[in-house]
Amino acid sequence: MIFIIGIFVYLSFNNVLSKLRSIEIIDDVNIALLEMRKAEKNYFLYRDANALKELAKLGEERYEIIQVSKSYVVPILNKSGRKNYDRLLDILKEYLSLANNAIKTKEVPRDFEAKLRTMGQDLTSVSELLLKQERENVSRTINNNVLMLITSLGVILVIQLILWQYFFSLIIQELTVMERMIKMVSEGRFHEVAVKPILPHNEIEIAIKAISDMARKLEKREDDILQAGKLASLGVLISGVAHELGNPLNNISLMAQTYLSVYDMLGDEEKKNFMGDIYNQTERIRKIVENLLDFSRQKKQELQECDLKEIVRVSLSLVANHLKLAKVKQHVAIPENLPPVQVDASQIEQVLVNLFINAIQAMPEGGDLDVNGSYDPQSANLILEIRDTGIGIQKDYLPNIFDPFFTTKSTKGTGLGLSVSYGIIRQHHGDISVESEEGQGTRFIIKLPAMKK
Template sequence: MFNNCMDKWYKCALKHLKRILDDALARQMARDGISDIEAAEEAAKKPAKLFRFTIKAHVYLGFVFAFVLAISIGVALIATMILMDRNLEIVVFSNKYVYHTFEARNYEKGFFIKGTGLKESIQHIRALKELFLEHYGEIKKMVGSNGLLSKIDKYAMLLESLDGLHADTAAAQDLTARSEKIKAELQVTGDELVTVAKDLMKKEQNSLDKTMLLFRVVHIYALVFLVLFIAFILHLMGVRVLRTLNRFMTYMSQISSGRQTHFQSSRLYRDEFSDLSGVLDQLVKEYDRQQTIISQSHKLRAVGTLTAGVAHELNNPINNMTLTAHMLLEDYNELSDDERLEMVKDLIDEAGRARLIVRSLLDFARESESIMEPIGIGEVLEETLKIAGSQVKLAGVHIELKISPNLPRIHGDRHQLQQVFLNLLLNALDVTLKGGHLKIEVCMADEDSFVAVKVTDFGLGIPDHILHHIFDPFFTTKAKGKGTGLGLSVSQGIIAKHGGHITVSTKQKRGTTFTVKLPITTIPADLSRYAEDQALLNSK
């Protein structure tokens, strides 16, 4: 029975294996023939092509397997027990058979030496006959029945006739001669009986050995199947469920810390977890989209804040143009050509100045695709200061910018980082009184392969009960309509996406330092551009 079961199981496993191999082979072949982009698409489509092996199926299969296994082991054990039992019966009766045979022979031999024991011999041979009749089937199967009964009968008859001979004194004269004749016949028949008995014993021994072996084999198989079953369950619980759950946990914690990841499954089959990861991926995409919207709306908010400063700043070139144009109009006839030219040049310069002011703000406000590229962090800060320049002037705050020389580049999105630093700068401006100063420092961080940007104000510091909440979305201490409470939360999101982090240290009445740490880039610069430059140089 279990041979049968094992066969089925084995075939099933083979079928699955073949399917997996075919699948992998087909994918490999498909991939070899297509371009990179198509390969990516292929990878995206991969789950649809994989066959489904659900955990539910796995559990059901496990149960069915366990059930079949238990029944097979039970049946096998019962069958071997019955076999064992039967064998023991055979042992018992063949022992009896051998005993009676040998006893009958012994008494018969004793009779010829001592003259007594014939009766006992007859008794034994009768018992033997009974035993033979009782277990005719088994004995026939084991040693064959070719004239065994007649031999026993003949032996019994010889013994009886010998007994009769001794009882009949009248025929005493030829007693010895007849006795000798019977004795000879007895010996032949007795020997035959003994041979059969020995044969029986040997066969019985063999059969017992075989059954014992079977018994052991069945036990070992049961054990092996149990181990296999345990492995199956372990695979289900340990590998499939727990490991996948662990992966999901790492994945989720990565997402919650703001890192952009995609759930990549290397598995060859689909199951409930594949569905879950699909749903989660969707969720993350949606979350990302929302995050982008929040980030953009916050950016526009910052632009709104900057607008006051920009409007102010714009008034200067516009005023210069107004004055110049009016004076040119007023004094046109009195002015020399040179003076007129100078005034027109002034007009052009001032118009350019106005354009620059507007452009830096519009550049920043524009909704742009996230482009990750190697950038110098110092440049980003200088640009940020340019964007916020008019705001800084308006606030009447002096900013001390210190950039360490030869800083390694970082890998990041210029506009997003500008947004972060602008936000920190505007926050710092808010708590700085007119005529106060701020410090911005760009240097290597204490941590290896990180650069740090420290924005320090010398305001009142952040109280402890607020400090825990400053990175929470929608938390703000600013007046209604002045802050969205999203600045630091959005900044934290952006920095986390860059693989860095923002920390804050504050001292009551002394000031606050926000430190942004960003990992330096390990991606090589665009060498193709370098090669082009070299080629250009060489051609010259």
């Protein structure tokens, strides 16, 4: 761009330069013609043949000069300039022929003087006109050039601004992508960040790729943490399950012992009853073990249309024994007609089991566990509130309770339960928050987006 303008400026200044030269020539012509007019004046003063001859001689010389200069000047002149130049030659030719004729015939026609003067005047006026035109031309060209330069500078400035804006918005755009990715990482939605590997073209894209790679690694690690968290809550569940298994086991043992000792005295119907009872107890064990196995299994996230009420029911059944042992009364209030959610049921169960275990552990003297469900049509969220009447959480602990490895239970806790729960809920595009009053109890609020129809 600047190169083109440079060439343009060079050419137009070259043009101005040659025009100036042509002005110089025309100026010379003009002066020469004025000299000739001086001779003309002399003639009019003395009216002798010598003066006329002198005039004719000067005229011839001028004609010669103008003719020679023509090849030089004409290409530079514009159309009207060229016309005027030719006219100059024509008039001079006629002027000379008039003068020469007078010399030859030695006879001066009556109107000779007047004619000569008029033609002389024409000559000067045309040559002056030519000069004036050319001067104007030059100044116009210079003006045009200046205007052109200013305009092109403006244009360059505007183009630069537009380009700058464009690149700036490109950078902003990529930074926005980066910001969104970092936000997703912070929300634990690694899967979305780690989807498309890109071929980096610039520094920002290298950074984006690094974030994407990091998300992929974090996603893998998150699976491990998720499982570790599950195993941690499983450890707590196991103690309850052991007790829960103890009862049916004991029942079977007692039935079998009695059966063996009184076998001889039993009738067929009684024997059948004994076996029926034993079978029922093994069924009880099977269900407990099945629940536990189902909970502990490591699965890839599987989103399915689920009923939140059912998830709550299953989760409560997993901790039923704990509730019983800790004398915690459960109060579930979830309306029947809640919209479904698209979730991995086993993961949400893991969250709820975590929260229930925490609630139970916060109520060593027993208490109430409220589970309330509702639907907020404005945000299209299902809201699950889990409230206990336990010891509460110390105010300065509250901001940290979702941090990994943060625990208030010293060696008894892993600090994984709530951080894993937080990760799971964020992965489901939901939100989990906590409110607590020491000595009053704790309230967890889970928001999960309702399934779009």
